[in-house]
Amino acid sequence: MKKYIFLGFSALAIAVSALMIQLQIVNSTEETITFFPLNESVQYKSASTSLTLQNGKNNGKHTIGWKMQSRLDQEAYLRQDLGLLFVNGLLKGKAAKWEQDTEDVYQEDFISNGESARYDAITFHYSELHGGGDIITSAQRMSDDMLYVIDSRFSPLQSFSVAKSKQEKEWKNVLDKSVRNRLNKSLSKAEKAYGFNALNYIALPLDTIRQYEDQPLNGFTQKETANIIGKLWEGIYKNYYLGIKKSDGTVVDPIDSTMPLILVSNDKSHLLVVTQTYSGESIVLKQLLQENN
The missing domain is CATH 2.60.40 (Immunoglobulin-like)
Known part of the structure; x- marks a missing residue:
């Protein structure tokens, strides 16, 4: 693993x-x-x-x-x-x-x-x-x-x-399905590579995270959610935007990698950030959500 x-x-x-x-x-x-x-x-x-x-x-x-x-x-x-x-x-x-x-x-x-x-x-x-x-x-x-x-x-x-x-609705369905399938494949590949079960998490594509400025993540207060979001973006900047560190230690440009999927654990202990590099390697970043972890 x-x-x-x-x-x-x-x-x-x-x-x-x-x-x-x-x-x-x-x-x-x-x-x-x-x-x-x-x-x-x-x-x-x-x-x-x-x-x-x-x-x-x-x-x-x-x-x-x-x-x-x-x-x-x-x-x-x-x-x-x-x-x-x-x-x-x-x-x-x-x-x-x-x-x-x-x-x-x-x-x-x-x-x-x-x-x-x-x-x-x-x-x-x-x-x-x-x-x-x-x-x-x-x-x-x-x-x-x-x-x-x-x-x-x-x-x-x-x-x-x-x-x-009607034409716009048809195109929307086609393009949405394409994005959804791409992210699902990325998640499935990461599950196998890292040995976790996605059913133990709530999955949030990065493009949906803005909604939690106005509503808390399930099981968290709004203040706790704001802190989680702030630390999440700190990690995304340092470990995604500036370059993705692969398993062999090399750092690659994130361009052409998949949109990060944010997985919040059902027990509220941690979250995972799942993406796939342009070469197809699964990358999973982990962030603790409890000070005692």
Whole structure:
């Protein structure tokens, strides 16, 4: 059985000790995401992710505009927005912008594709705040967008977010099924490689995680859920966005890997992050949800 790679410290760290805080402090010049206790007095004025089909085609491919923006209600010591863009369940774009002493972050990118596709984009908006007495807190928010593009020689190039016509509903079903099958195959392969049973977990594709900003994970409070999400994104940034560490110790680019599946254990002790590299290797990251584990 393969060994799990741990994402980091306990995700359920509601009361964080002073020693733990010191262990998590990073050099101010290092671009990273480190979870600190959430500051409930700080709010985001706005945060959004948008996907837009551009007019026309170039060399037989359509182009999608991808925008991410966020504004905090005050200047933060560090601001960072981390964005992931999946096409038919595979990572095709990633973006991270890091700014110091500001409240605003804006990013824009474009991606081209030559076939009908479902686009899923999710952004983690993060702020690190420094108070008096070396107190460090954080603020976080997520935003996402989904876009279906019909790129077929049998119909005009078009896009939609909500399927209305019969044709749109048919394409939605086809593309959704394709993504679902891809993630299910990734999960089944990981089960065999790592020897766990998916029935002992609640499975959440990464593109659905935003809903838990407004509703708690089953068995957790909203505050606990927020802490879990913050630590989850810290792990995704360090162990997925920056590169996936394979079983042989090499680190590979996450592009063309499957969308991470978040598996929360039924006993609330831990979660797993399941993905598959472009070469087909299953990767499972483990994050403890109890301080005593």
